Amino acid sequence: MRCFTSWPARPGATELNMKQFKAFIRKEFYHIFRDPLTMAILFLLPILMLTLFGFAITTEVRNTKIAVYDPSKDAGTMAILNRMEASEFFEITRELSSPDDIESVFRQGRIGLLVVFSERFYENLVHTGEAQIQLLADGSDPNNASVVVNYATAIIAASQQELISRTGGAMPYQITPEVKLLYNPQMKGAYNFVPGVMGMIMMLICAMMTSVSIAREKELGTMEVLLVSPMKPIYVILAKAVPYFFMSVINLTTILLLSVFVLDVPIAGSLFWLIILSLIFIFVSLSLGILISSVVDKQLVALLISGMVLMLPVILLSGMMFPLENMPWLLRALSEIIPAKWFIMAVKKIMIKGLSYSSITRELLILGSMAVVLIAVSLKRFKTRLE
Amino acid sequence: MKGIVAQNISRKFGRVEALRNVSFEVNQGELFGIIGPDGAGKTTLFRILTTLLLADSGAGEVDGFDIVKDFRKIRQRVGYMPGRFSLYQDLTVEENLKIFATVFNTTIEENYGLIRDIYEQIEPFKKRRAGALSGGMKQKLALCCALIHKPTVLFLDEPTTGVDPISRRDLWEMLVKLKKEQITILVSTPYMDEAGLCDRIALMQHGRLLKIETPAGLAKQFTDALWAVRSLSMSKLLTDLRRHPQVETCYAFGDAHHVTLKAGLLKPEELAAYLAGLGHSDIGVEPITATVEDCFMNLAANKIEL
The missing domain is CATH 3.40.50.300 (P-loop containing nucleotide triphosphate hydrolases)
Incomplete structure (x- = not known):
């Protein structure tokens, strides 16, 4: 019989072996780079989503067509109209010759706003200190209408200042209602969706891709072979998470560059804290992905679970699309446990409002503890056998 | 060990x-x-x-x-x-x-x-x-x-x-x-x-x-005489063989049906004649030695006794 000691166990076989780990990460990158679908999800989806939200699905008002009824045609009305025409929000497409046309011009539906000046506008303004402008908007789209009216009011107010200075301040002081939107004076949609898209993409790449790629090893049977090897299963899993971590960091960079240079959303606050915040969120998402993969064996199931359990709540309950304040208490309570909600909130504070890191301590703490709990649970749930 | x-x-x-x-x-x-x-x-x-x-x-x-x-x-x-x-x-x-x-x-x-x-x-x-x-x-x-x-x-x-x-x-x-x-x-x-x-x-x-x-020991344990039976229509042959009262077992193998007979009461020539009477042609009945598969079939049929 053969001598047993002639087959020594390899030294350090159960320890974490860096060579093993590196080879495994390389293998994972091969999988990613060789699968066109994975590549598309990783690199095209973020750009696609951002551009889609940025240019197509937008709540911004741009180039609203306006019609004007101006019986005065004097210095005052000219000043206001010039200013409107000059802004990127409005485009004067029609001048009405009689007030009878007002209704028909709306019925044709081609204009978003009608500006009606009173007669002898400038004269009245200078002498009596009072002149009327009527703004008529299409109320069938109330959101749009209120935005348009806000813009127009702001322009009129500015013109008024100009007129006052032209008359040498001779005019009595006038109170003009002024609506000012904090942080997002132009109501740019990008300010709202960039943090949302960031949250969605991180979740998608980290949680969905990680869980699907681990499920793939189970489904195709390679996990079976890997389990019957000296490599500790947990390192197999960690090695799978590393490439997706890198991918998320790359995507984070892409999103931020796109926001700043293409969508004109500046990073108002500290970039450092924005990155720290994102990294913590990436860890939370990765551990969610690993957790999902510990309960499923099929890629499709992993995809469905991450889609239904992670993506839908992120879209619906993170405040990205629908304001949380208007939701029933049950949904609001549910939203508290959605990591993306806290992430999006904190990104808005740091990136859009430019607040300091002390304003996001709560979010950082919540996300940090979520990461710790999720990593602990997924490690505990992790199986060293097939079931 | x-x-x-x-x-x-x-x-x-x-x-x-x-x-x-x-x-x-x-x-x-x-x-x-x-x-x-x-x-x-x-x-x-x-x-x-x-x-x-x-x-x-x-x-x-x-x-x-x-x-x-x-x-x-x-x-x-x-x-x-x-x-x-x-x-x-x-x-x-x-x-x-x-x-x-x-x-x-x-x-x-x-x-x-x-x-x-x-x-x-x-x-x-x-x-x-x-x-x-x-x-x-x-x-x-x-x-x-x-x-x-x-x-x-x-x-x-x-x-x-x-x-x-x-x-x-x-x-x-x-x-x-x-x-x-x-x-x-x-x-x-x-x-x-x-x-x-x-x-x-x-x-x-x-x-x-x-x-x-x-493998050799297994084949040795197969003590019954084993016959490979062929004819032109193999599926009809299988049902016909199984219907014969003297046939103990009959299993379909690749190119022939493997048949054991009840305690030597029936001669191979008689079996061939019986089959010819049922309209089979190109009938072949040859003695063969048992393969592992025969043993398996045999054991599987008797598994209740195990």
Whole structure:
């Protein structure tokens, strides 16, 4: 019989072996780079989503067509109209010759706003200190209408200042209602969706891709072979998470560059804290992905679970699309446990409002503890056998 | 010390009893075959012995290590080739071999001698992705990957299923060679004709081992006279033979039906005449020696007695 000691166990076989780990990460990158679908999800989806939200699905008002009824045609009305025409929000497409046309011009539906000046506008303004402008908007789209009216009011107010200075301040002081939107004076949609898209993409790449790629090893049977090897299963899993971590960091960079240079959303606050915040969120998402993969064996199931359990709540309950304040208490309570909600909130504070890191301590703490709990649970749930 | 020991291993999946009291021992350096049809419980047995599944009851040892307590030690020293092709289809032949060598803390060069014979056959395709290989080449690559760390015990779950006859022969030649390296090999197969190459075989059905024997010993136990019967319409022949009161058993094999007769009351010429009377033509009735499959059929039919 053969001598047993002639087959020594390899030294350090159960320890974490860096060579093993590196080879495994390389293998994972091969999988990613060789699968066109994975590549598309990783690199095209973020750009696609951002551009889609940025240019197509937008709540911004741009180039609203306006019609004007101006019986005065004097210095005052000219000043206001010039200013409107000059802004990127409005485009004067029609001048009405009689007030009878007002209704028909709306019925044709081609204009978003009608500006009606009173007669002898400038004269009245200078002498009596009072002149009327009527703004008529299409109320069938109330959101749009209120935005348009806000813009127009702001322009009129500015013109008024100009007129006052032209008359040498001779005019009595006038109170003009002024609506000012904090942080997002132009109501740019990008300010709202960039943090949302960031949250969605991180979740998608980290949680969905990680869980699907681990499920793939189970489904195709390679996990079976890997389990019957000296490599500790947990390192197999960690090695799978590393490439997706890198991918998320790359995507984070892409999103931020796109926001700043293409969508004109500046990073108002500290970039450092924005990155720290994102990294913590990436860890939370990765551990969610690993957790999902510990309960499923099929890629499709992993995809469905991450889609239904992670993506839908992120879209619906993170405040990205629908304001949380208007939701029933049950949904609001549910939203508290959605990591993306806290992430999006904190990104808005740091990136859009430019607040300091002390304003996001709560979010950082919540996300940090979520990461710790999720990593602990997924490690505990992790199986060293097939079931 | 034995290479593999299984003691009364039972395992259920829900209400299905996949394994019932399976016990056997494999000597070190022995080529041991588990022969049985699909669903006999072979894969479950392999998974329990390779520490991938836990048995409901019973115990087992691989190379002297307990399959539950010492599962890490077992995982370091065995090679396992699952029944389903379980390599990375999107990696090339070479990359697959390399990754498995690394996983086992070794290099291709270190144990190249062990896999040379079989690797040389797939080496021309080493830049090809594993998913694009033929069935036979896939299994050869899988065997290389399972061998790359020079395991002491090799578990091969149906390595020849879906493989062309020439590759099947190549794979079995390899197994016989590995035996000379003192590697204990447990191999399962649904093909009874492969059983003859094993040192010993265990016949398995419905989660039970029916018999453990050497191939020669098994054939010797088949004491009844066995006849191979042919005619032009084989399916009609099967029903006609089974209807005959003097026919004990009749099973369809590849090119003939294998028939045993009740205690010598019927002569082969009489059987041929009976068949001719039923309209069969080109009738052939020849005596043959029993194969493993005949023994299996025989045992499977009598399993209630076991």
